[in-house]
Amino acid sequence: MQTDSSFTFVLFGGTGDLSMRKILPALFEAHRAGGMLADSGKIVAVARHAANRDEYLQWVNEHVKPHVSKKAVDEAAWTSFLARIEFVKIDLGNPEDFVQLRDAVQDLPGIRVFYLATGPSLFVPICHALASVGLNENARIVLEKPLGYDLKSSNAINDAVGEIFAEEQIYRIDHYLGKEPVQNLLALRFGNALFEPLWRREWVESIQITIAEELGVEARGDFYDNTGALRDMVQNHLLQLLSIVAMEPPHSMDSDSVRDEKLRVLRALKPIDPRDIGKVAVRGQYHSGVIRGNSVPAYATEQGVKPDSSTETFVALKVEIENWRWAGVPFFLRTGKRLADRVAEIVVNFRAVPHSALGASALRAGANRLVIRLQPNESIRLYCLAKQPGEGMNLASVHLDLAFDQFFREGQMEAYQRLLLDVINGRLALFVRRDEQEAAWRWVEPILNEWQASIKPPKPYAAGTWGPAAASAMLAQHDTCWLEEEN
Structure with missing residues (x-):
């Protein structure tokens, strides 16, 4: 470049x-x-x-x-x-x-x-x-980020900045959009006839998007206790990744064509009825536990955190998109601190074959699966079934790997490096437009308001685990589970 x-x-x-x-x-x-x-x-x-x-x-x-x-x-x-x-x-x-x-x-x-x-x-x-x-x-x-505390404060900042800078001068950065696998997701979908026909409700059973951290709040207790995981991660990173996964093919890769399609996804998110939040949203807060052999303290004892804090450090959501491509397909979003591993990934579970002469294993949902790993070790892995060597027709899961660091000899570009070069060169496609941000806040706000009004505390989970059991139970209602539980 x-x-x-x-x-x-x-x-x-x-x-x-x-x-x-x-x-x-x-x-x-x-x-x-x-x-x-x-x-x-x-x-x-x-x-x-x-x-x-x-x-x-x-x-x-x-x-x-x-x-x-x-x-x-x-x-x-x-x-x-x-x-x-x-x-x-x-x-x-x-x-x-x-x-x-x-x-x-x-x-x-x-x-x-x-x-x-x-x-x-x-x-x-x-x-x-x-x-x-x-x-x-x-x-x-x-x-x-964070650009505001809610829709009202976000609009206030955008209004004030917009009086001084035109929209095409403003670059709202979300570093996940600069990651190599996210760019390859676009290439995979829109550059290959193999995937695009399958990228729809007829062939996709469910989609999971996870951003998990081993770290706690570190020295950011004062900030985090007034923010929480829903504002810090869901409103921006997770909903941006969701919009990339679910968007329609853009007319071209110019900035407004891409962002127009992302906006359509955000506007098509099914509004969450406050009465249903307990069914489709799980919030948790980590207690003391052990991560990689080291004892770590509970969130409420971290520096800068109020001892009686009800701030969530974990969120899991079931999301639906009300359009022709995705109607009825559940999207499961998850993020949290002090979880069992540091990982960011997108998991596309394809539907099982409608009938199999090869046995029950070929009818298992998720037998065909695409796993897009954003961090660490950025890669794309496609799972399918193959016959095991030997007598009989016994099937086993195998996978095809695209490990970027092995396939491409030139070094990968870090997300911030790509995004900073895009700013310098005036490329806006990987930055969040104001109307995208407003749509995301508008969808998130009912959850924020309900949790703020609730007298129920976040569900506890031990540091070093994958969060509250309720997050697994939510997926079990749809006869599925988080990827690490299946493995």
Whole structure:
């Protein structure tokens, strides 16, 4: 991916955890690859926790290097990468400080990208301050999640940002959309005659989408206790993955064609009646347990968490899409912290054959299954039945693998790297449009409201397990189970 697009990348929250772990490592990988970033491109870090450029670069040396790829760091590439970086010390609460930022970037070439790796409470003040010094022209702005606390607050942020930046200037980032297997899902569906005819209610029994984490809330207790898994993961990541899985073939891969089809899926989600939430939604909270031999504390004892907290750390949902392609097919969404493994995957269970002369095993739903692993070890695996060697017609499950790191010799591009390059080059397809975000919030809100009003606490589950038993029971009602339970 060669580019001549000159740019000035302004990173707000330049000393924050996201900048250290994801954004600067991604920019370094693009720089090291050669040809992905214009030689004239500059990175301007904005923070108040460093005194000057030298101190900031020392901070980058200490905190970014551990998060670059496992390959040994090429010191020449690292030195030339640091040469791209400038630093401006700013108090984001003081609009007058933005004059210093304007002076620092006004003579730098190319499109300006403003990446807001800050808390959402700072999004609107930063945008107003940028406009006050004329930096909202010839610019793109990247907004990290969470964008609001509910539909009303999300609309308030979008309204305020939209007064300063046009919609085509706003890049609402969801890093799961930048993952290689998600891109390959589009290629698999729309580039192969093999799958598209099967991608519908007549042939699909059910679909599971899981994002599971072994980690707890770490140092984010204050934030997480006011957010919860439904806001933190379902409203954005899981519903975005669902829309990619279920969307109709777009007219083309341009940004609005893809996002139009995703929006149609989100608008077709069957509204959840508050009276049915207990049947189709499970919320849980982890208690103490053991993960990989290590004892971990209960959520309620984590730093920054209220001892009597009713915040959910686990969500499982049964979702239906009311359209011709998917009517009657259950989509099961699941996410949680302190689960048994770190995994993100999409599981498409195809229907069993209608009649088999080969025995009962060929009639088992899920015998044909597509598993798209997003993390770790990104891959696509297709399961089918084959005859076991030997006497008799005994069937066994076998699988065909596409392991990207083995098949493609060139290194894979990390999600943030792909998305940052898309921002610099003005490609919007993998970013969330405002109407998508509104549709997602509108569908989620009845669940939020019901849980907030409920006197029932989240269902407990031991850390190191796969969540409350109620999540398995919900699938059992449809004669199916989560993938790891079958294995």
